[in-house]
Amino acid sequence: MQLSGMGFGAMMLPNIPIVGNSVSPEALLEGGIDVALKKRLADAALNAAKSKGATYTDVRIGRYLRQFVITREDKVQNIVNTESYGVGVRVIANGCWGFAAVVDAKTEEDTARAAEEAVAIAKANARLMKQPVQLAPQKGYGEVSWKAPIERNSFEVPIKEKVDLLLGVNDAALKNGANYVNSVLFMVNEQKYFASSDGSYIDQDIHRIWPIFSVTTIDPKTGKFETRQALSAPVGMGYEYLQTNPKDKVTGITTRYNKGYDMLEDVISAAKQTKEKLAAKSVEAGKYDLVLDPSHLWLTIHESVGHPLELDRVLGYEANFAGTSFATLDKWQSKNFNYGSKEVNLFADKTQVGSLGAVGWDDEGVKTKQWDLVKEGTLVNYQAIRDQVHIIGEKESQGCCYADSWGSVQFQRMANVSLAAGKTPLSVSEMIKDVKKGIYIIGDGSFSIDQQRYNFQFGGQLYYEIKDGQIAGMLKDVAYQSNTQEFWNSCVKVCDERDYRLGGSFFDGKGQPQQVSAVSHGSSTARFNGVNVINTARKI
C-alpha cells in the first residue's frame, strides 16, 4: 500500500511523512559510530540475550539521516535535517519472537538492556504460540560491508546548491504560467549495522534521493484548477541523479527520464501541461486499449503484483491491516495459474543498481538476489523471509526482510518487482501505431486496490487520446478500473529494453505498527487491451 500522506495540516505535496529528529547539516557528515564500537555493542546484546535463554538473536544498530529542502514559489519554507540513532534487538526465546528498541543506545549496558527486554517480551508471549518459530538456516558472513555505488553524496552538496536548484525550478514554473509551485528535495542515508548469533557482522551504507514538485494552474473564470506532479522517480542514487544527460532522456509527447533527471525541463513542461489539462476534453467512459508508460505502470505493478505475491500476506499475517491475497498457495502449487498473458514476465530483485531495494544483505543477514515471480504468464514464486520460506519448500530465505528504523521490527517487505522488457524489438511509437481506440497514460495519480488485490482503480498525470494509431490530444477526468488477473491477461505487448525505466516509492506502507519501505519497479511501456475507463468529473 502506498501511503497517501494525509493528516491534519498535511502539505500540498503528497506522500511526505517526515520522521526522525532534526539536526544541523554538519552533524549529517559526522561519520557515525566506529565499526569496532558497533561490534562491541552488538556482542553485548548477543551475549545478554543468550544468557537469558534466547536461541537466536539479531541486533541492528541504525543511524538514519534525512534531509528535506522544502520550497514554494520564491520561498524556502523549511530545511530539515533529521538524524535517528538507536538499537533494535530481536530474539527467539521459548520458540517465540520478541523485540525491543532503545533510543541513543551508546553503551554495552544499553544494548544488553534492550536484549533482556526482548527476551522478556518473547517469554510473555510464548503462551500465545501454537508452533515455535521455524527459522531457515543462514550461514554467518563474518565481518563484511556493502556501500551503495553513488557518485556524489547528497549530504555533501551545499544547501545553497539545492536551494538554488529548487528556486530556479519554481521560477521556471511561474514564468511558464503556473499559479503555484511546491518543490522538495528529499535525501536519505541509512547507515545500518547488523549482527546475529549466526556469526554475521554486516555494515551497510545506503543512499536514496527523490526530487519532486507539484505545479498548480487555476482558470480564473471557472475557478477550476489542475495540477501536474514531477515525472521523476525516487532512486537509490546520490546527487548525480540531478545531473542531466541527453542519453537519460526519453523524448516523445513529453520528455521522461531514466538515470538522470532534468528537473528544470520537466517543470517547464508541467506548467504548460496544466494549462492544456484545463482545456482538455473530458473522457467518454468505456473500453479503451491502454498504453502505459513506466512512470505510471510502476504503481500498478506495485499494487497488483508486488503486494499479492508477498508470502506473509498470502498466509494471513497481514489480514488485520494490509490484507490477504487472491494468489493463494493452491494457485501456485497448480503450476498453471494464469497470472497474465504469455508476454508477462515479472521478477523480484534486491540487487539492481540504482534501485531503491538494492542492498548487499537484507535486515536478517541474508545475501540478496534476483528471482522469478511470474514466468510467461504463470505464477511461479512468492517473496518470503527466514521464518516463512519453508512453507514454499525453499531451503533459504529470498532476502527481502526490512525494518524502516532501529525502532521497528524487521519483517517481509517487497523486493523491487519489475516487468521484464519485451524480447522482440518494439518502440513506443510502433506500439501506438497499432492502437485504434486507446489512451496513453504517463505518470502516477490516484490509486486504490482491494485487500485481496483483485479490484483496482488508477489515475495518472497525463492522458492522451489515441485514435487510429495517432495521438489525438489530451484528455482529463480519466481513471481505469480492472481486476488483477484480467488486467495482466489483457497485456498484449511490452516494449523492448531500450524503454526500460524504474519508478517507485519511498512510502510503501505495511505492518502494525505501520512501517514504510522504499521500493522500485521497472518496466518498459506496455499495452493492455479493452480496459474499463471511467469519468471522474462530478458536479457539486
Added chain:
Amino acid sequence: MAVILTEAEAKALLQKVLSFSKADECEVNLLGEIRGNLRYARNEVSTSGAMTNKDISVQSSFGKKVGVASIDEFDDASLEKVVRRSEELARLAPENPEHVGVMEPQQYIKSNGYFESTASITPDKRAEAVAKSLELSSKQGLAAAGFLEDRKGFTAMMNSKGLFAYYKNTNVNFSLTVRTDDGTGSGYVAKGYNDFNKLDTAAATKIAVQKSLASKGAKALEPGKYTVILEPTAAAVLLESIFFGMDARSADEGRSFFSKPGGKTKLGEKIVDERVTFYSDPTHPDLPAAAWSGDGQPQAKTLWIDKGVVKNLSYSRFWAQKKGVKPVPNPNNMIMEGGTATLDEMIKSTKRGILVTKLWYIRPVDPQTLLLTGLTRDGTFYIEDGKIKYPIKNFRFNESPIIMLNNLETLGIPERVVSTESDQNYILPPMKIREFTFSSLSDAV
C-alpha cells in the same frame, strides 16, 4: 533520567536549554515516549515489541533567519551543543519572509488524557488481554489477526518569551480481523481509548466474530446508487478528507474544495445538510487532546461546520496576519454531533439499502470535488424491509463526502472510532445516506 518527565522536571529541563540561547528568539520542544505492542495472526502471536524514544528540538532565529536542530542526549554539554547548532543553522539559512516570531505566554485550558491503567501495562498484561480475544475466535474455528498497541508519553514546550506548555497522555488501540477458515467470511473491530481499563478485548472480539460469521456466502448485487448505512468506522475514513482539508490558505489560493471562483472561499456558506455539525474540543471527556498546538497556540472548542455552514477554516499565524484575521490552529481532535437513532433503528427504517461496516484504501480522485475512491471490506450487508437479508460482495465506490452529507437521511448516536486509514481517533455517529455511488464489484473477502 526517566523518559517520561513530570511537568516540573520538563520545565526545569527547558529552562536550562533556554539559558544557553544567544539568538534573538528561541523555542524548544521536548518529547518522551514509551510504546509497546502485541501483534498476532493465524491465532498466534507474530511480531511484538517495545520502544523508548525521546527528543529535544530547538528553533533559534535571528530576524527572519531560522534554524532548527535537535538531539536525543540530555546532558548539559549536549543541550548546549544543540542550541549552538540551531543558531549556526539560522545564520546559514536564507530569510524566510513567512517566519512569524515566537508567541507571548498563553493560558491553556486543562485536559486530561493520562491514565495510570495504560501507563502501567506490562508484556504480561498485553498477553492476557489478547488471550481473552484469541480464546473466543479459536473456539469457533475462526482465524484471528489482531494488534494491541499502547503508548505513554509527554510533550512540552517553552520559548524565550516565557511561554510554557505541557501535556502528558496515554493511548491504547486494539484492532482485530476475524476470518472464517474457508476464507469466505471476514469481520473487523477497532477500539481506541486513553484508559486501558475501558478496553474489553472479549466484547470487541464478539463484534468481529459476529460479522465474520454473518458475512459468509455473500451474494453479488449490481453496482449503482444505493441507500447506505455507514457504521462510524466506515464514515471516519470518508470524513477525514474534509477534516484534513480545511486550510484557509489553500482555499484563498483557489486550490481546494473550499475555494470559490474569483479568490473567494466557502467560509460562511452552507455546504452540507443542516444536521451536520462538527467541532474540535481538547476537553471532551471521551476524546481528550492537548490544549495547545506545536507552536504554542491555545486550543479551545472550535466549530468547523455548524448546521451545515462552514464556520472556520484553519489559519496559520502567518496567513492570519496577512489576511488580518485571528489565527485558527489545526484541530487536535474532531467530534461530529449525531442524532438519537440506534443502528438497529436505522436498519429498521430502511426499505432497501446496504449496511457498510468498514471501508478500505480510500484515496482522493479529484481534490476539487473531494471525490474519493475505495472499497467496502470485512462485512457488507443487504437490507430489505427493515431487516438484514444477506451478506453481499464488496463494492468499489466513487463518492464525495460533500455529496454524501447533502444526501443525509439519518444520524445515529456518536461513538469514539479509530480511523483505519490514519489511526486518528474521532467521535462520529453512524449515518444513513441516500444515493451513494458504487461503481464496480470486488471479489475480495
